[in-house]
Amino acid sequence: MSRRSLAESPPAVALRRIGAVALFLVRILGQCLPALRQPQLLVRQLYNAGARSLVIIMLSGLFVGMVLGLQGFDLLQRFGSEDALGVAAALSLLKELGPVVTSLLFAGRAGTALTSEIGLMRATDQLTAMQMMAVDPMRRVVAPRFLGGVIAMPLLAAIFSGLGLFGAHLVGVQLMGVDAGSFWSQTQGAVKLEDVSEGITKSLVFGVAVSLIAVYEGYHATPTAEGVGLATTRTVVASSVLTLLLDYVLTAMFL
Amino acid sequence: MSAASDTVVDVRDVHYGVAGRSIFSGLDLTVRRGRITAIMGPSGTGKTTLLRLITGQIQAGRGEVRVWGENFSTLGLREIYRLRRRMGMLFQNGALLTDLSVFENVAxxxxxxSDLPESLLRRLVLMKLQAVGLRGAASLMPTELSGGMARRVALARAIVMDPELLIYDEPFVGLDPISLGVILRLIRQMNETLGITSIVVSHDVKELSAIAHDSYLLSQGGVVASGSPMELVQSGSEIVRQFMSGAADGPVPFHYPAADYREQLLAEGGR
Incomplete structure (x- = not known):
C-alpha cells in the first residue's frame, strides 16, 4: 500500500478526525474560563439546551418509567418479588436509562440545534464577521454552548430519572397494587450513593461527548445548506453511537 | 508625507493557491492612506481571496502582505486581532448576528x-445608526430588514469603533438603485468626512468609477491594470477594455473550457 493510500485509509481518516476533535476540545477548554466571565451568555445557552429540552425529557422519562413499572411488575411477580419493583426501577433509571436515554434525546433535541445554529452562522459569515471584529468565536459562540450542554445534561438526566421513578410508582403502586411502603422503603434501602454518582458521572461524560460533537460538527460544517444538513446528521449518528460505546466502557469501569 | 508612511496595505509578490489551483502568482498592490481603492475583476479572479489575505484570515504561500507595515505571516492571533481592531469590514450579505437586534449588532x-457606560454606548450606537439613516430601526431584528437596510446596519457596525481602514466586499450586489445610491453616498461620506482609507471590492465598474481614487483590475493571477478609473477606461489593453465595457467575449472567454461543441452534441451517451 502506498503512503498516500495509507493516509486516506478509513482507520487513518478516523484517527485524524479523533485527533482533530481532541484538539478542538483543548481549544474550547482554553476558552471556558473567559466564557464564564460572561454569565449572561452561559445562562442563555443553559436555557436553550436545558430548559427547552425539558418537555421532551420529562415526557420521555414519565413514559419510560411507566413501561418499566409494567414490565418490571410482570417479571417480578413471577418470582413473588413485586415489592422490589421500586429498587429495580430506581437502579435501572439512575445507572442506565436516565443518562443513556437523556443523552440520546439530548443529541436529537439540543445537539442538532447547536450544530445547525453554528453551521448556519458559519454559512452566513457571522463567525468570520466576529473574527473581523477581533472577537474570538471560540470564546463568544462555541465555549458558552459547550458549557451550557455539559451543565444541562446531568440536570436533565436527574429530572428524567425522577419522572421515571414517578411513572414506575404510578403504574406499580396505583395501577398494579404494589404496596407503596415497600416500594419506597426498599428503594431507599437499596440505592447507594455510588449508584447515584455512577449516574451523575455517566451523564456528565455523555454531556461532554454530545456537546463536543455538536459544536465541532457545526464549527466545521461546509458552509452550504447541504453541508449544514450533513453536519447535523453526523451529530446525531456520532453522538448516539458514542453514548452507547461510552456507556459500556463506564459500566465496565464501575462494576 | 513619505510614500512608506502613506501606505496602509502593501501586497508584494503574493502567490496563493487552493487545492492545486493557482489564484495569485506574483500579485503586487498598494493601498494608500485616505483614499478609496477599488479592486475590480471578473468573477473568480480572487477578489474576495485578496480581502481574506489583507485581513489575515489566510496566509500567502509566498510573498508578503503588510498592513500598517506589519507582516501578517509573522503575527500571532493576538497581534492579528490587535490589527483588526483598527479595521472595519462590510460583508457581502451584511453578516449581522441574527440573534441580536440592530442596536445590539452595532453595539x-x-x-x-470596552467598558463604556451604557448611556454613552447608547448615544454612540444611535449616532452611528443615524449616520446610515436607520436610527428608527434600532429595535428591529436582522430578519425584519431588507437587503439594503441590513447592509447599512452592517456599515454602522463596521464604523462604530472608528476604524482607520474600511473594507467593503461587493457592497452593491443585489441592491435596488435607491439602496445602491445610498451605499455609494455613504462610502464617499465615510472617506471624505472621517478620512477613512477604503478598499472596495466589486465588479460594478460604473459605480466604482464614480467614487474610487485608485483602482486595480485583477485577472489571470495578478494585476492587469492599475491607475485612476479614468485611466482604466482609456486603457489600450484588450482585457481592460473588455471588462470596462462589459463585452461578453474577449481575452476573458465567455465559455468555460470544454470539449468541441459539435463533437459533444453528436456523441452518443456520456456527457
Whole structure:
C-alpha cells in the first residue's frame, strides 16, 4: 500500500478526525474560563439546551418509567418479588436509562440545534464577521454552548430519572397494587450513593461527548445548506453511537 | 508625507493557491492612506481571496502582505486581532448576528472591547445608526430588514469603533438603485468626512468609477491594470477594455473550457 493510500485509509481518516476533535476540545477548554466571565451568555445557552429540552425529557422519562413499572411488575411477580419493583426501577433509571436515554434525546433535541445554529452562522459569515471584529468565536459562540450542554445534561438526566421513578410508582403502586411502603422503603434501602454518582458521572461524560460533537460538527460544517444538513446528521449518528460505546466502557469501569 | 508612511496595505509578490489551483502568482498592490481603492475583476479572479489575505484570515504561500507595515505571516492571533481592531469590514450579505437586534449588532464590537457606560454606548450606537439613516430601526431584528437596510446596519457596525481602514466586499450586489445610491453616498461620506482609507471590492465598474481614487483590475493571477478609473477606461489593453465595457467575449472567454461543441452534441451517451 502506498503512503498516500495509507493516509486516506478509513482507520487513518478516523484517527485524524479523533485527533482533530481532541484538539478542538483543548481549544474550547482554553476558552471556558473567559466564557464564564460572561454569565449572561452561559445562562442563555443553559436555557436553550436545558430548559427547552425539558418537555421532551420529562415526557420521555414519565413514559419510560411507566413501561418499566409494567414490565418490571410482570417479571417480578413471577418470582413473588413485586415489592422490589421500586429498587429495580430506581437502579435501572439512575445507572442506565436516565443518562443513556437523556443523552440520546439530548443529541436529537439540543445537539442538532447547536450544530445547525453554528453551521448556519458559519454559512452566513457571522463567525468570520466576529473574527473581523477581533472577537474570538471560540470564546463568544462555541465555549458558552459547550458549557451550557455539559451543565444541562446531568440536570436533565436527574429530572428524567425522577419522572421515571414517578411513572414506575404510578403504574406499580396505583395501577398494579404494589404496596407503596415497600416500594419506597426498599428503594431507599437499596440505592447507594455510588449508584447515584455512577449516574451523575455517566451523564456528565455523555454531556461532554454530545456537546463536543455538536459544536465541532457545526464549527466545521461546509458552509452550504447541504453541508449544514450533513453536519447535523453526523451529530446525531456520532453522538448516539458514542453514548452507547461510552456507556459500556463506564459500566465496565464501575462494576 | 513619505510614500512608506502613506501606505496602509502593501501586497508584494503574493502567490496563493487552493487545492492545486493557482489564484495569485506574483500579485503586487498598494493601498494608500485616505483614499478609496477599488479592486475590480471578473468573477473568480480572487477578489474576495485578496480581502481574506489583507485581513489575515489566510496566509500567502509566498510573498508578503503588510498592513500598517506589519507582516501578517509573522503575527500571532493576538497581534492579528490587535490589527483588526483598527479595521472595519462590510460583508457581502451584511453578516449581522441574527440573534441580536440592530442596536445590539452595532453595539457588539464596543461591548466586546470596552467598558463604556451604557448611556454613552447608547448615544454612540444611535449616532452611528443615524449616520446610515436607520436610527428608527434600532429595535428591529436582522430578519425584519431588507437587503439594503441590513447592509447599512452592517456599515454602522463596521464604523462604530472608528476604524482607520474600511473594507467593503461587493457592497452593491443585489441592491435596488435607491439602496445602491445610498451605499455609494455613504462610502464617499465615510472617506471624505472621517478620512477613512477604503478598499472596495466589486465588479460594478460604473459605480466604482464614480467614487474610487485608485483602482486595480485583477485577472489571470495578478494585476492587469492599475491607475485612476479614468485611466482604466482609456486603457489600450484588450482585457481592460473588455471588462470596462462589459463585452461578453474577449481575452476573458465567455465559455468555460470544454470539449468541441459539435463533437459533444453528436456523441452518443456520456456527457
Amino acid at each position: 457588539f464590537p464596543v461591548r466586546a472591547h
